[in-house]
Amino acid sequence: MATDRPEIEIRGLHKSFGDNHVLRGIDLEVARGEVVCVIGPSGSGKSTLLRCVNLLEEPSAGRVFVGGTEVTDPDVDIDAVRRRIGMVFQQFNLFPHVDVAGNLTLPQRRVLGTDTARAAAVARENLARVGLADKTDAYPAQLSGGQQQRVAIARALSMGPEVMLFDEPTSALDPELVGEVLSVMRVLAGEGMTMMVVTHEIGFAREVADRVVFMDGGVIVEQGPAARVVGRPQQERTRNFLDRILNPAGPGPDGD
Ligand SMILES: Nc1ncnc2c1ncn2[C@@H]1O[C@H](COP(=O)(O)OP(=O)(O)O)[C@@H](O)[C@H]1O
Ligand SMILES: [Mg+2]
Numbered sequence: 395m396a397t398d399r400p401e402i403e404i405r406g407l408h409k410s411f412g413d414n415h416v417l418r419g420i421d422l423e424v425a426r427g428e429v430v431c432v433i434g435p436s437g438s439g440k441s442t443l444l445r446c447v448n449l450l451e452e453p454s455a456g457r458v459f460v461g462g463t464e465v466t467d468p469d470v471d472i473d474a475v476r477r478r479i480g481m482v483f484q485q486f487n488l489f490p491h492v493d494v495a496g497n498l499t500l501p502q503r504r505v506l507g508t509d510t511a512r513a514a515a516v517a518r519e520n521l522a523r524v525g526l527a528d529k530t531d532a533y534p535a536q537l538s539g540g541q542q543q544r545v546a547i548a549r550a551l552s553m554g555p556e557v558m559l560f561d562e563p564t565s566a567l568d569p570e571l572v573g574e575v576l577s578v579m580r581v582l583a584g585e586g587m588t589m590m591v592v593t594h595e596i597g598f599a600r601e602v603a604d605r606v607v608f609m610d611g612g613v614i615v616e617q618g619p620a621a622r623v624v625g626r627p628q629q630e631r632t633r634n635f636l637d638r639i640l641n642p643a644g645p646g647p648d649g650d
Contacts, residue, residue: 401426401588418612427586431599434609448479450510479485480550485561486542488534495530498552538545540571560591608632
């Protein structure tokens with residue numbers, strides 16, 4: 395039995411959109427309970443990589459396994475696979491016309507067939523986990539962006555995923571709201587959730603990630619412990635990227 399297999403295994407993954415060869419041979423494993431942060435410039439293929447893990451995009455070549463099940467097997471029950479993978483997007487994608495409780499209970503009832511009382515209990519539990527136990531009756535538009543993103547995380551957790559994928563979960567937030575979302579993610583990581591996180595929050599990556607992966611041009615340029623990849627990058631492309639992201643204004647008009 396392959397009990398020690400990684401939770402996520404990506405082997406020789408390629409993805410093209412027409413002539414645009416976006417992923418050019420990605421090999422990556424994520425162990426159970428591991429937190430991997432993926433960083434890299436815009437357009438390098440980070441979102442496409444995450445989306446290939448839960449087959450929101452169909453890989454052009456290569457194989458992907460989640461929890462030992464090959465998701466790229468043409469005969470796989472893709473709905474069953476997706477139930478094991480929670481995904482959180484930059485745009486929170488909450489149902490606008492449904493209150494917070496409904497946002498958490500509807501997918502459980504529709505996708506998992508959970509009964510109403512049980513779905514409501516799971517919703518309450520997960521709203522408490524993200525610090526929003528008092529917002530069950532609110533509508534998304536009545537919440538701040540940070541609160542909406544925490545609801546989106548609670549909604550994903552309500553499906554009982556084995557793996558959580560985050561695609562720039564704080565990029566749409568006002569700066570003062572970023573911290574509350576990162577705090578929730580930090581707690582999840584501490585609880586042992588397996589997580590792949592695409593983020594520009596280098597401080598978060600440094601503190602929470604077991605491993606940081608730097609992507610550019612559809613390949614993994616460099617990966618390793620956060621302190622090494624962020625603190626002492628070996629590759630010039632990684633250094634240039636980190637310079638730009640850590641000093642976004644660049645040199646001042648006086649040249650410093
Ligand atoms: N659904 C799609 N159809 C066509 N091209 C796409 C699609 N999704 C992504 N791309 C292209 O793939 C490249 C990588 O995009 P993406 O994975 O979103 O990068 P990142 O998340 O690193 O910014 C870009 O050139 C983008 O235009
Ligand atoms: Mg992206």
